[in-house]
Amino acid sequence: MDNVIVIFITVLLTINCSALPITYDYEATENHHVEYLKEFGWFEEGTDDIDDDVDLSLKIEEFQEFAGLEVTGTFDEPTIEKMHAPRCGVPDEVTDRRRRDTFQGSMWEQTSLTYYIGNLTTDLEFSQIKEGIEYAVRLWSDNSALMFTEVDRRADADIKFDFVMKRHGDERDFDGPGKVLAHAFFPNEEKRGQTHFDEDETWLALTEQNDPIGTKYNVMIVAAHEIGHVLGLKHTSANTDSLMKPWPVGYHDNFHLPSDDVTAIQTLYGKPGNMLNVDLCSRGTKVQFDAVLQGPQQRTLFFSDIYYWEIISTGIKQGHPKFLFDLFPSHMAEQLAGMDAIVMSSKTHKIYVFKGDVFWRFDSNFELDANYPKLIIETRLPDHVDAAFEKDGQIYIVRKKKVFLFDEEEQKSSQVRKLKNVFTGVPKGLNAALTWTNGHSYFFKKDKYYKFDEDLGKVVDGYPKPIRGYWFCL
Template identity: 35%
Template sequence: MGCLFQAVVISAAILSTTSLTVMQRRDQFVEATKYLKKYGYLSTPLDPHAEADQSSETVKEALRIYQRISSLPITGKVDKATIEKMRGRRCGVEDPFNQKAMKYRLFGGAWRKRSLTYRIFNYTPDLGKEGTQRAIRSAFKYWSDVAPISFKEVSYGRADLRISFHDRGKSLCNSPFDGPGRILAHAEAPPSGIIHFDLDEDWTEGQYSGTNLRIVAAHEIGHALGLGHSQYTNALMAPHYRGYSSYFRLHFDDIRGIQAIYGKRETEDSNSVDMTPPTTAPTPTLSQAPDPCSAKLDAIMLGPWRKTFAFSGDYFWTVSEAGYNEPIRINLLWKGLPGNLNAAVHSQRTNKTFFLKGNKVWRYTGLRLDYGYPKNLTKLSPNIDAALYLEKNKKIIFIKGSLYWQWDEISYTDLSIYPKRISNLFTGVPHDPDAAFTWKNGKIYFFKGDKYWRLNRHLKVDTGYPLSIQERWMQCNY
């Protein structure tokens, strides 16, 4: 009788735990669908009692679109990463993305005049009057630097753009804020001119904590000028707040959008646009340069200045948060280095850069070729496919076909025990990769053809990969 009673108790406990899990899944599903409805991904009425199996194809497609524009693994499911992203800080304006093209979206009308006034009705106590004014003034400058529009602050009377801070439930704002986190601000399309910020946020400037007022204000001003949300995750006009950056620049999609409405400024301020290569070398004639949106990669690396360098043929280009920059001839930056490389890798440990082609290796310190190089490869196979710096153990990995070598720059490495099968080190990666490297976020990426794979800290390919190099890495517009 005691055993029977114990079995009943255990069964009840298991049932209780299972029911809680199902309830959590259902709650998260309802939370996600409400979010998708609120921000324009779903237009159909929602059933609050819907099952949490996400069987609706309409919801799945809405989730896939949201995951795509949020740079999440595209699963079509309400997973942990998706829920966490939905709970993050963002703009209160909806983003009804229902087209496949990744580009700027227009938002209502446009201002007919090109000289606009703005008035700040109240200030955040976090920065005070002068700090708030400086942040807002800097935010306007991002747009006036690239488009033929100007802004002037007025202290009384009616202004074209009206800026104010509102707290939760204690103001006349038509779209009340939700307290700290989540919705940071919202704005209305021209010719409304309304720009509101959540007073309850911790507004900051020049620091990584809190929420940067200058960047959020620049986003909302974009709305007030007629821009909708961008599907580029790294664009200013992306719906989610990405955090403070000390070197913040407009994304090329932001610039393309504002110039589509108001035209180009005759002389753009280069301080507002992150479109230039990290060198003062003269730019060559680009008639023979590859198109980064269609070129086959020879190599890619996180190199000097923590810049991402992509190589194809006789050219390289840098890839930043704003997309790719114009290709430049390789030998204009690295003197004596040939094109059509097999692999490139920069060591964060020694600050040396290695380039491999055929049976030779070139080693540079900064941009200067080290004495005695190039040298012949004696313990590696020629025509290596890819090379990468493995942060986990500070070693360099060389890959060819389905095999790899692991080399320590400082300590003696017995390379006679190599090569070994790549599947012993990485799980789920392709053989014969075109390129591979470890990026700023510590993640490892493999590239082959027009696809790339991302690996987690367990050196396994993340769910939802491979993805398109052109759309995600080069951020090309199709």
């Protein structure tokens, strides 16, 4: 059965004295609260009876920490109140909840998406629904490489918005006013892109505030949260600055996408300016690369953010750039985006990726080796390296003005030398380096590159040259 995302929207507005109070059933049995934890993923799927009170207490503590509550390990009043609060129905997962891990395990293959507004609500005019959804869509497109276009036919749409009620054909029936407000499907699901709003709710237009007692809901806020899931984002804890926490924020004027979500969506789809549509051969085009690899089967790969390009004898290989998840395990694309350096050993055919204070090792099929990643500090190398490349069986790591020789067998830095003494004429502050198929080493800085002559022991006269004209546009 498809994994459906179900959204509840909370209201974080001050309740004035005239508002009706919200009451909770604090006398509900412990079994009722345990069922809540099961429903939202705090026990492994398939768990039936909970016999161990210690295990239950630990699960309650995990939930309380995730929900931003005082950690007591008991179903106290604040915890029960939180359990009754409107929230998203997506399970909160039983993996590491402290990481800001946004990747759902899938994403759209393209950055240009279409959407269609289908069944409408009787609470709003079509123009009001359209305005709210357009605003929600722009929250994501204004902060990423994504582009959205509304279409007139359902069959042409990647994302479909519909107001429905009760049983509506996706095995997750709506339940009437309150509780479940909407749900959607992730990019890796058969019904991906489908987004349903419960027509039994009372929906408000873009500029209207959610009411304090939680019986009317701003359509833009619900849609924006849903779209985040449709794009592949999952939940964050209540302690994050995010629209994607299970208890979303309410509407306010000039609503902007929170910074945590900007980082998340850019990690998946890149920053504004769609690299998939950029012509690197156009005069004036400048792209700064994070890393370059002379890899398996003599493939030459340039990396920038979440993209990579393969370079062949005639320039850029057709069909590029591609996403990192087309090369590395898909669940690792988020972690590897914006890598500092990458290099392959000709001795072991292992591929090393460096980023920040950690490094990974992959086999020649780009599958992660066991016991990785590891901390760079364990290797006596500096973190945030500038470049990595191999020459004559030796791996070199460059950081600012220094070159470190990496002993692959010991996984340690064996020597440290000054860059100018080893590679005369090569500037500090590199972005990438490689030894190409012709045996020469090349060093890349911003949009230019340097060719090193091993016989002369210095950079070849006439360099640097622009990367665009000599690597991409031959």
